Amino acid sequence: MPHIFLYLVPCILCRGNGINQIFAVLKSHSKKVNQRKEEVKVISPLVVPRSSCLNTSLTMTVSGKYPAKAHALNVYNHFKTHSKITSPVGFFLSGESYEFWEYSDQTKPIRQNRYFFYLSGVSIPGSHVFYDSESDSLTLFLPEVDEEDVMWSGLPLSVEEAKSKYNVDHVKYSDKIEKELSSFKGKKIYTTSLNKNNEKYSSLLTADDKSFFYALDESRLIKDSYEIELMRKAAKLTDNCHLAVMSALPIEHNESHIHAEFMYHALRQGSKYQSYDPICCSGENCSTLHYVKNDEDIAPTRRSVLIDAGCEWECYASDVTRCFPINGEWTKEHLEIYKLVLKMQSSASETAKPGALWEDLHLHAHKVLIEGFLELGIFKSEYTVEELFKAKVSARFFPHGLGHLLGMDTHDVGGYPKYDDPDPLLQYLRMRRTLQAGMVITNEPGCYFNPFLLDEVLNGELIKYINKDVLDKYWYIGGVRIEDDLLITEDGYENLTGITSDPEEISKIIKKGLERAAADGFHNVV
Numbered sequence: 067m068p069h070i071f072l073y074l075v076p077c078i079l080c081r082g083n084g085i086n087q088i089f090a091v092l093k094s095h096s097k098k099v100n101q102r103k104e105e106v107k108v109i110s111p112l113v114v115p116r117s118s119c120l121n122t123s124l125t126m127t128v129s130g131k132y133p134a135k136a137h138a139l140n141v142y143n144h145f146k147t148h149s150k151i152t153s154p155v156g157f158f159l160s161g162e163s164y165e166f167w168e169y170s171d172q173t174k175p176i177r178q179n180r181y182f183f184y185l186s187g188v189s190i191p192g193s194h195v196f197y198d199s200e201s202d203s204l205t206l207f208l209p210e211v212d213e214e215d216v217m218w219s220g221l222p223l224s225v226e227e228a229k230s231k232y233n234v235d236h237v238k239y240s241d242k243i244e245k246e247l248s249s250f251k252g253k254k255i256y257t258t259s260l261n262k263n264n265e266k267y268s269s270l271l272t273a274d275d276k277s278f279f280y281a282l283d284e285s286r287l288i289k290d291s292y293e294i295e296l297m298r299k300a301a302k303l304t305d306n307c308h309l310a311v312m313s314a315l316p317i318e319h320n321e322s323h324i325h326a327e328f329m330y331h332a333l334r335q336g337s338k339y340q341s342y343d344p345i346c347c348s349g350e351n352c353s354t355l356h357y358v359k360n361d362e363d364i365a366p367t368r369r370s371v372l373i374d375a376g377c378e379w380e381c382y383a384s385d386v387t388r389c390f391p392i393n394g395e396w397t398k399e400h401l402e403i404y405k406l407v408l409k410m411q412s413s414a415s416e417t418a419k420p421g422a423l424w425e426d427l428h429l430h431a432h433k434v435l436i437e438g439f440l441e442l443g444i445f446k447s448e449y450t451v452e453e454l455f456k457a458k459v460s461a462r463f464f465p466h467g468l469g470h471l472l473g474m475d476t477h478d479v480g481g482y483p484k485y486d487d488p489d490p491l492l493q494y495l496r497m498r499r500t501l502q503a504g505m506v507i508t509n510e511p512g513c514y515f516n517p518f519l520l521d522e523v524l525n526g527e528l529i530k531y532i533n534k535d536v537l538d539k540y541w542y543i544g545g546v547r548i549e550d551d552l553l554i555t556e557d558g559y560e561n562l563t564g565i566t567s568d569p570e571e572i573s574k575i576i577k578k579g580l581e582r583a584a585a586d587g588f589h590n591v592v
């Protein structure tokens with residue numbers, strides 16, 4: 067609840083002399099503002115987006131500025147090729163702005179618009195950016211300064227500060243937008259879709275253009291070295307969080323404790339936002355792919371744990387899943403399935419390189435699963451791998467895709483999934499194209515024993531392929547998924563994920579953690 071903090075703390079500080087100091091700062095700031103602007107428009111703080119920056123407390127560890135101008139030019143080049151329009155055009159994108167909960171003065175959590183961030187590198191809510199292809203110039207529009215809000219949210223970034231911080235040619239306040247866009251006469255100005263942040267300028271904009279979306283997505287598909295550094299950073303923080311979770315079993319008796327341990331270490335490392343809601347499950351709950359309830363006790367009978375969680379760094383994601391036994395001792399069945407999923411994963415990474423079709427890697431992972439199930443006796447040995455593959459019976463044990471593109475979004479743009487594909491083996495594959503150097507993709511095979519998903523198998527024609535007695539030994543595991551983030555390189559891939567997935571090493575980490583008593587050396591106070 068960060069916004070409660072922002073609103074309440076100043077109220078407490080406003081007692082006594084504190085209020086005079088705040089107004090002194092406000093007064094001096096007001097002078098500066100008036101120098102910059104002829105007229106300062108004072109609007110009620112309840113309708114004005116606060117101008118504090120997201121991630122302000124984070125230290126940039128990636129040197130240089132976010133390459134917004136290179137991104138804009140890249141988008142323009144893709145746009146020209148796709149639309150065949152060679153005359154000058156403009157791109158206008160609006161960032162997210164604060165919005166209040168209904169009947170409340172608390173703001174909704176905010177997540178920067180990814181397309182806007184891609185062309186600006188700016189997290190400040192209420193900002194806009196304009197690219198003019200003719201002059202190859204990028205203009206950032208900051209939200210107008212609201213004096214009253216300074217008391218609550220602090221001083222906003224000045225024009226000069228923004229100019230030196232961001233890779234843009236000009237910085238202006240948003241009251242200049244209309245004039246700026248109107249002067250772009252006779253040329254089309256493209257935006258994504260009309261929404262609350264840009265509808266004010268709708269008469270000047272061309273929205274929902276397919277070529278513009280295509281250009282943005284194709285550009286975001288291939289990460290430049292700056293973006294890769296941000297993703298390396300996100301991946302490193304995530305490694306540390308997963309290691310912390312595996313090391314702290316003495317204080318993890320509930321799924322929420324696993325969640326808490328991950329978040330504690332993410333926040334301590336400066337990652338305030340997660341790429342997605344962490345999935346922390348145990349036992350049969352591991353069979354629910356996007357389980358986010360994260361609140362059940364981890365009883366001794368629930369020996370398997372699955373955590374799928376990733377830190378975000380400067381709007382860039384990581385996405386990692388690890389599984390382990392709660393006491394460090396793998397059960398026979400858990401280890402069998404774990405090793406099988408590991409084999410599916412390595413079979414995919416071995417062939418991951420530019421030119422490889424992602425569908426092929428995904429379908430090959432299914433074949434590895436089928437071979438494994440034949441060896442374990444879950445599938446009847448009178449059937450061949452090909453027969454079982456054609457019957458598509460593995461889709462109920464591995465229902466999701468092998469992996470998806472990763473970038474600013476966890477399921478990043480450019481994958482062109484076909485959710486209406488009638489083939490159950492491919493329906494949920496979120497990447498339907500060949501790999502290219504510069505893509506970042508998750509490699510995340512899984513194997514699940516989900517009663518709901520398998521109901522059709524157990525009570526239909528597909529039961530003929532299954533040894534029910536053998537299958538029954540595996541339900542308690544719930545499921546296993548192993549997920550790493552791969553950067554596709556010119557000659558293969560680089561694994562951005564460093565946390566071990568070796569079952570013996572994981573076992574050692576857990577046992578070492580368990581040797582420490584709950585009250586000895588852990589930070590928990592409740």
Ligand SMILES: [Mn+2]
Pocket residue numbers: 385470508510549
């Ligand atoms: Mn994923």
